[in-house]
Amino acid sequence: MxxxxxxxxxxxxxxxxxxxxxxxxxxxxxxxxxxxxxxxxxxxxxxxxxxxxxxxxxxxxxxxxxxxxxxxxxxxxxxxxxxxxxxxxxxxxxxxxxxxxxxxxxxxxxxxxxxxxxxxxxxxxxxxxxxxxxxxxxxxxxxxxxxxxxxxxxxxxxxxxxxxxxxxxxxxxxxxxxxxxxxxxxxxNRNSVAVLTGKETDAQLAALGEDIFRYFGLGCRNVSKLFVPENYDFDRFFGAVYPFRDIIEIPKYANNYDYNKAVYLMSLYKLRENGFLMLKEDESYASPIATLFYETYKSADGLREKLTKDSEKIQCIVASDFTPGEVAFGKTQKPELWDYADGVNTVEFLLRI
Known part of the structure; x- marks a missing residue:
């Protein structure tokens, strides 16, 4: 053989x-x-x-x-x-x-x-x-x-x-x-993002919870930032991810939640939160544990241009019919064998050395 x-x-x-x-x-x-x-x-x-x-x-x-x-x-x-x-x-x-x-x-x-x-x-x-x-x-x-x-x-x-x-x-x-x-x-360092339009189904938003909370958000394929249209309805998002609320029962996660919340409040940052996840408007891609950064966008084309420019900071883009190579909601931590980290083909590299 x-x-x-x-x-x-x-x-x-x-x-x-x-x-x-x-x-x-x-x-x-x-x-x-x-x-x-x-x-x-x-x-x-x-x-x-x-x-x-x-x-x-x-x-x-x-x-x-x-x-x-x-x-x-x-x-x-x-x-x-x-x-x-x-x-x-x-x-x-x-x-x-x-x-x-x-x-x-x-x-x-x-x-x-x-x-x-x-x-x-x-x-x-x-x-x-x-x-x-x-x-x-x-x-x-x-x-x-x-x-x-x-x-x-x-x-x-x-x-x-x-x-x-x-x-x-x-x-x-x-x-x-x-x-x-x-x-x-x-x-x-790389982080993953999700692009929301406001037209997502409840099932898609619930699946996004898996992309956010699996492994407590510690993986580079975990979504750490949302891009949302102006005046986005975050209440619907919070409702869809509510089934993940038991994550706050994990001591290490709860400690990070409490610590980061205290830091944000002392710094007078505006927060949206639901008792187990904080949303903070921020241009950075890497959000702390128990926090999800978000940024608003005016046009889809403008956002595509930004994500292309920042491609070396991004591992996955979770979206629906937004950009080639996007990952479906709920699938970031279920990569195929041919989904290479950082887009670098490991096998091709190994066969060249």
Whole structure:
């Protein structure tokens, strides 16, 4: 069997394994490869992940695993890679520096390196260090040839041929300094926006709540800003997202809500709020937790021009028939394998190095 086919099969098996953890109440299934070795151990890793990071709730861990189990099918993997000539000839060592804002946020980079025939050296965030090493071990059992191609390190990165690094605008300067001479993808801060016209259905606005509140808004694909027409009816928006009100019961979220509200009120900013979300008029794209920035627009064409000019700050645009490449309401945290972060094609980069 071709090495790529073997590796695809391993990730398909991993997807089937993860399918047991798609709900908060885990469901052990028959016929899952190596389940006797890994099922209980992974349940323990999920517990450790939740205990070590207050943002990694049972609900968000289950959601992340659900999305990966749905993505890792043979059909999806073949569709994703069918446009490329993946040859295992010249294997490189690729360092992947991961963020830790949402569970398994660096998994796509990790998988891309391996499927392109390279070896991966993983430097994890301290905020998300329990899940991936365990899943990597599962992959190594599913496909033994991967054993020599996966390394995790907490030390200074050395002896690598290329790097994929994800961080903030501040860390990106550090990455550029240290890794700029190697082939690289260096990701900076990006945020996602939603364009509303006032004609959205209640169902679309409710789905937008998922784009805002999933992972507490910590992902770059989470909507952190609204663009609305002048005199927009925010009461309708607040009514549509009201089903997400229980988010205020999460202590870390509630603490951020209280703190940011106090700061805004002391600064005499005008706010709209509903007890679990604040709306603040602001030209910035990156809003704090429990806050959504908004800006009004006069013309659709003018807004399109602005979003094009600011494209390097934007990850996703949620809208309906507004611009090419837009994301449907409720879909920002459900990307396909071929939806690349920052619009940079990771596979093409890996096949060139």
């Amino acid at each position: 071709h090495p790529l086919q073997k590796n695809i099969e391993a990730f398909v098996k991993l997807g089937e394994f993860l399918g047991q953890f798609r709900e908060i109440q885990h469901s052990k299934k028959e016929g899952i490869l190596h389940n006797e070795l890994f099922y209980e151990g992974f349940r323990h890793q999920l517990k450790l992940a939740e205990e070590s990071n207050g943002w990694f709730t049972k609900e968000n861990l289950a959601f992340a695993l659900d999305q990966w189990s749905l993505a890792l099918t043979k059909e999806n993997l073949l569709q994703w890679l069918s446009d490329y000539r993946v040859q295992p000839a010249s294997s490189r060592k690729v360092a992947v520096i991961m963020a830790g804002n949402i569970p398994l946020v660096g998994f796509h980079d990790f998988m891309s390196v391996l499927l392109c025939g390279h070896s991966v050296i993983v430097k994890q965030s301290s905020n998300d260090r329990h899940l991936l090493p365990y899943l990597a071990k599962y992959l190594q059992y599913a496909e033994p040839s991967l054993k020599s191609r996966i390394t995790f390190t907490e030390d200074k990165l050395e002896a690598f041929d290329a790097v994929i690094a994800t961080g903030s605008d501040n860390t990106s300067r550090y990455f550029e300094y240290y890794f700029g001479k190697k082939p690289n993808i260096i990701r900076r």
